[in-house]
Amino acid sequence: MNTRQRRIAEGALFTDQYQLTMAQLYYRFGLHETPAQFDHFFRSYPEYGMHKAGFCINAGLDTLLDWIREARFGDEEINLLRSQTGQSGERLFKDDFLTWLQNNGSFETLNLRSIPEGRVIHPNVPVNIVQGPLALAQILETPLLNQLNYQILIATKAARIRQSGNCQLLMEFGMRRGQGKGVNEGARAALIGGADFTSNTGISHVLGFPPKGTHAHSLVQAFLALGQTELDAFRAYADVYPDDCLLLVDTIDTLESGIPNAITVFEELKRKGHKPIGIRLDSGDLAHLSIHACQMLDQSGFPEVSIVLSNQLDELVIWQIIRQIREEAPQYGLDPDQVIKRLAYGVGTRLITSAGNCALDGVYKMVAIRKDQQWKPAIKISENPDKIPNPGNKHVWRIYDERGYATADLLSLSDEELKKQDPIVLRHPINPHQYRKIPASEITRIEPLLVDVLLDGEMVHQAPSIEEMREVRQKDLEQFDPGVRRIMNPHIYHVSLTQKLWDLKQELIRETLANGGSNHILP
């Protein structure tokens, strides 16, 4: 794809074909401008094989907003749609619809309420609520899900990896094995979720984060192939980057060659008044090698240089490395915490692809439609009660307990005033026998989670910087019980319905079943 083709492939036509065929149908039946509400939410936490997340981190909104700002059905897009024929050989999209699309196909006319990026989010809680002309809200489904599913997935993985690594420095290194151009959005999400830097040069500059990276094995290989040595390669590196000297020490033999050569170069740097940065270990038993590296560096007078670990890391591998260091370091007379404190992590493939669970199950469901000047809640019955969406126009609240920890996310109807309820009743979304009551006296804060982003054609949301999103994430995570945050077998956080929303949902289900249909609106 050249630049022009990429513009077409990533613009307003970055959607599934059926969104457009449905949009034309709505147009033909005069429904295209009927206001509809779609909720975006995900159904379950990512499950990475034998372990499962207990929270997600929101990311992707601003990327979606950029798309919304730029995506237009211009002449080129319209001509492509005009060129498409059906089985009969006739054109699939007719001129009247295409004219409407060209004149009205701006997604900025939709209203959008969203949970901000960086916030901790949970299943079945609307992360984005879209209201507006049915045809446009429908077309938006694909680009919205594409961006948010992936970025939430990666921000979540990054947060877990950061968590398991005791919040030491974390770098995203996955560009070479990530899924095509998506790595740029993945790197962005990784930064929001917990990575401190990425090796991805372009996106780093775009986001105003300095990219990180030093050298690969090929540098040492090139020197060797030209008849020189590893030490020559390290000296060359130190010569060019005296104040940013981080050396990859495993090209030949980590303990016998790499670390001793690095120490030689560090001593030379020190004599010249420079401060060496660190070494990187990319193969072997990383826990064991970290301990030995610490010893060797300590003994040579470099107790402060970092040890960067890489090679197929993820949250479990890091967790195990730390555990092994805790057990093994004392045998070598080292304080495990001192070893762990100087570690940094370069995480590649398994972060950028969310290995183990490479797709989030985010969905975008119609929950209300406006008829006769009123919003009518819509429902869809499924044999699986987990798949019945929560109907109607809603608010989302986070309830904080006496400890200051978030205790539940609560979905209410949009006209409910939670602060007047005492106690607040939290109904399980499915199980009629499961609910709890919290007296107002035990609640320290009731926080609305959704903010207005697009309102009556205006972008009313000032996008925070990535740095601000990172602060939001850090602060937000601290507001959750450590049990929710742990990387294996986490405590299940409550997502509940108010009594009023519960009653509406039950009534809709009963009426729908009574009518034998799958969907119904209240009179």
Added chain:
Amino acid sequence: MNTRQRRIAEGALFTDQYQLTMAQLYYRFGLHETPAQFDHFFRSYPEYGMHKAGFCINAGLDTLLDWIREARFGDEEINLLRSQTGQSGERLFKDDFLTWLQNNGSFETLNLRSIPEGRVIHPNVPVNIVQGPLALAQILETPLLNQLNYQILIATKAARIRQSGNCQLLMEFGMRRGQGKGVNEGARAALIGGADFTSNTGISHVLGFPPKGTHAHSLVQAFLALGQTELDAFRAYADVYPDDCLLLVDTIDTLESGIPNAITVFEELKRKGHKPIGIRLDSGDLAHLSIHACQMLDQSGFPEVSIVLSNQLDELVIWQIIRQIREEAPQYGLDPDQVIKRLAYGVGTRLITSAGNCALDGVYKMVAIRKDQQWKPAIKISENPDKIPNPGNKHVWRIYDERGYATADLLSLSDEELKKQDPIVLRHPINPHQYRKIPASEITRIEPLLVDVLLDGEMVHQAPSIEEMREVRQKDLEQFDPGVRRIMNPHIYHVSLTQKLWDLKQELIRETLANGGSNHILP
């Protein structure tokens, strides 16, 4: 990211930071224009949990070539690199290097030999061979691996799914859950590998393939929410698309409501002289429902309409559906083959993400460097013999046996003339005791796999169309033993070395070990 930012993030800076820091080091030491050779290959077939591929399909070259054509270190890129500072606060990249990069940083000056897209490829066989200035060949590593790792992965998955689905119509539906903008490259690769169409509108138009898609549950939901019925929604669809009428029948109840309503609409269409296309099943027991759908459609006089299956499909799920139909259809008086023949598959998330194995382990290794006007083979020793690359400037040949089947891919040194060897010796790449000899009389064809793509600054390769690549793939697959093609427990295809390449590799390993280093060049 807006358009300008995306251009920066996807252009020449779409690379890992360490490629640039190494490039500056090479520049500083006068090595930046030293010709080097890097081989791109993957180490093992994708392994999807309990099953593993026995072949891969090549894809991504033309996307990479587009990048090579367009990526330039222009003013904007150079200014961003100029702005970056190191730990000392000083600039990381100096003006002399940046000037060289701006004036010489065109990747079109590299020579590139490649296996064409659509071809069947195997581990450890160079898929691309890059020769040229060390600094540029190094920077190319990241964009090359990013594109090829992902597209090979998806083309391979698509080929497997097509295979398991008896080559019935296959559609790629994964845009909403794929990894960000990468879905565009994924859709392209899916088309090369075996999908007949994609629902992704933009990329379909760019590639000249009509996108496919009809309607979602939300269409039926919208009609229901507005007080109408599923039948009304179907009639509306048939009204707008009388010759392209494919109806999703599981919004309410597939057998009780969806299929009967679809048949009613099909009968109406038939009376008006239109030919209905089909139905889509998206939930429930797809094998069982397919059989019942067939019965109902047959009995109503629609034995020809298609049945499209979707919902978390992959090669194993499809394989099981077909198996179940074979067992179950006769109980209902149906010929299983007639049922299977009318099926089509919409495969989403598990295709576009290559679920089970979401990253290919493709690598890009330095295998030779030019010194004193001669190419010197380079090697790197590893404790794992699988990880020792095959050194030197090479050719790749495919040997066909008396049945006309490919029997081995053979790597030779570039100056070897295979046709003069009788017998041809095929050495196992690692095991010294494992080899075979094939007399020339048992060989029907020796085919060189690599073609020149970039040569002395010229693009000498005429990129085939996607349709041509699809034909290449289909024809190529037929040249492999069915055992290699099967989707579970495949027969392992041979990748071998000539005696001469084997000897060189052993000599280099011996000398390197004797010198205690990890790399060496012959004198």
